[in-house]
Amino acid sequence: MTLTTTQPSLIDPFGRTISYLRVSVTDRCDFRCVYCMAEDMTFLPKRDLLTLEELDRLCSAFIARGVKKLRLTGGEPLVRKNLMSLIEGLSRHLMSGDLEELTLTTNGSQLRQHAQALYQHGVRRVNVSLDTLDADKFKAITRWGDFDRVMDGIQAAQDAGLKVKLNAVALRGFNEDEIPSMIAFAHERDMDLTLIETMPLGDIDGDRTDQYLPLSQVRKGLEGAFTLTDLPDQTGGPARYVRIEETGGRLGFITPLTHNFCESCNRVRVTCTGTLYMCLGQDDAADLREPLRASEGDELLQRAIDEAIGRKPKGHDFVIDRTGQAPAVARHMSMTGG
Numbered sequence: 001m002t003l004t005t006t007q008p009s010l011i012d013p014f015g016r017t018i019s020y021l022r023v024s025v026t027d028r029c030d031f032r033c034v035y036c037m038a039e040d041m042t043f044l045p046k047r048d049l050l051t052l053e054e055l056d057r058l059c060s061a062f063i064a065r066g067v068k069k070l071r072l073t074g075g076e077p078l079v080r081k082n083l084m085s086l087i088e089g090l091s092r093h094l095m096s097g098d099l100e101e102l103t104l105t106t107n108g109s110q111l112r113q114h115a116q117a118l119y120q121h122g123v124r125r126v127n128v129s130l131d132t133l134d135a136d137k138f139k140a141i142t143r144w145g146d147f148d149r150v151m152d153g154i155q156a157a158q159d160a161g162l163k164v165k166l167n168a169v170a171l172r173g174f175n176e177d178e179i180p181s182m183i184a185f186a187h188e189r190d191m192d193l194t195l196i197e198t199m200p201l202g203d204i205d206g207d208r209t210d211q212y213l214p215l216s217q218v219r220k221g222l223e224g225a226f227t228l229t230d231l232p233d234q235t236g237g238p239a240r241y242v243r244i245e246e247t248g249g250r251l252g253f254i255t256p257l258t259h260n261f262c263e264s265c266n267r268v269r270v271t272c273t274g275t276l277y278m279c280l281g282q283d284d285a286a287d288l289r290e291p292l293r294a295s296e297g298d299e300l301l302q303r304a305i306d307e308a309i310g311r312k313p314k315g316h317d318f319v320i321d322r323t324g325q326a327p328a329v330a331r332h333m334s335m336t337g338g
């Protein structure tokens, strides 16, 4: 079925057009990254999840309203059973031209099994989260991850023809000294690297104040060793890119805390239970599961989407300081998918 994108675009109260949907297809994960979740994390019961057919319908409803970029995330998207059938179904929107990009953010652990099928279904680019190149440190930060398996997954993705971008959360005292070697690793293999500031989402076992590393500081440090040239490149995501002249590769900075990029926000998020979060950094949400299930047509669903976009906030209120206050947002990153 080809969609007719004659329905009006989604425009929020600040005049920002919503063209990017991030969908968390599961809250489950095979890792337990220390900054993302507690080791004894409780997950949603299966009965609360939207089925793959419902997720398809929900994504299609947004595509009908002008969403051009769809990113599946999680938890770990590739641990959702039969995810490939959802991707295969959604690829019809790529073929019709309604969707420009179907992509994934993954921890890489299952890429070996799925890379070829992803490419066959029209995925051309994946973002892989990798915070260190040291196998022991990798184990420490992911608790349950296997470094060699992720390396193998990245290789499989590249062999299948997928462009890979590495994402690393910059963590004080953990990987700050490793950033130059991560740049070299990524750029030697024709991958972009993006650094992310840690955000106060969800209770974790430790203290985020100790982990927070402002990227303005990282950039200053890198300028001592490399020549950084600002680039105008936009991938539709929040990263601002520089070229590292010595390697010829790109380095991105995602800086929600030191530089707010909310004024150009183009995205919203849907969770695996059909909850729409209008902002990663705010609690307000809209339930889309009920209108989705209430009728076979999409009228109620579209009305609920319009109503929610009508209250998309201007930006987040993230603060990381030593006042010991609770995280800005109570839910975990694995719920909304980053």
Ligand SMILES: Nc1nc2c(ncn2[C@@H]2O[C@H](COP(=O)(O)OP(=O)(O)OP(=O)(O)O)[C@@H](O)[C@H]2O)c(=O)[nH]1
Residues within 6 Å of the ligand: 071, 105, 127, 165, 167, 196, 235, 236, 237, 238, 239, 254, 256, 265, 267, 280, 281, 316, 337, 338
């Ligand atoms: N505060 C905030 N952070 C975001 C937002 N979008 C992405 N991020 C952060 O950036 C991380 C990396 O995002 P990715 O999944 O690589 O997506 P992207 O940066 O949109 O991807 P590209 O298409 O490659 O630019 C996420 O996990 C979040 O931590 C956003 O809207 N607000």
Ligand SMILES: C[S@@+](CC[C@H](N)C(=O)[O-])C[C@H]1O[C@@H](n2cnc3c(N)ncnc32)[C@H](O)[C@@H]1O
Residues within 6 Å of the ligand: 029, 035, 036, 073, 074, 075, 076, 077, 105, 106, 107, 127, 128, 129, 167, 168, 169, 196, 197, 198, 199, 200, 201, 333, 334, 337, 338
């Ligand atoms: C929640 S994960 C979901 C997808 C997949 N499991 C992965 O790790 O790529 C998406 C991204 O969010 C990042 N992330 C998780 N918790 C974060 C936090 N508190 N602050 C900043 N980024 C975070 C992860 O490093 C990862 O790059």
Ligand code: SF4
Residues within 6 Å of the ligand: 029, 030, 031, 032, 033, 036, 037, 074, 075, 076, 107, 129, 333, 334
């Ligand atoms: S960051 Fe990704 S891989 Fe790590 S625990 Fe969170 S969802 Fe899992």
Ligand code: SF4
Residues within 6 Å of the ligand: 238, 256, 261, 262, 263, 265, 266, 267, 278, 279, 280, 281, 282, 313, 314, 315, 316
């Ligand atoms: S924090 Fe909210 S408003 Fe800012 S870019 Fe992210 S989703 Fe958009």
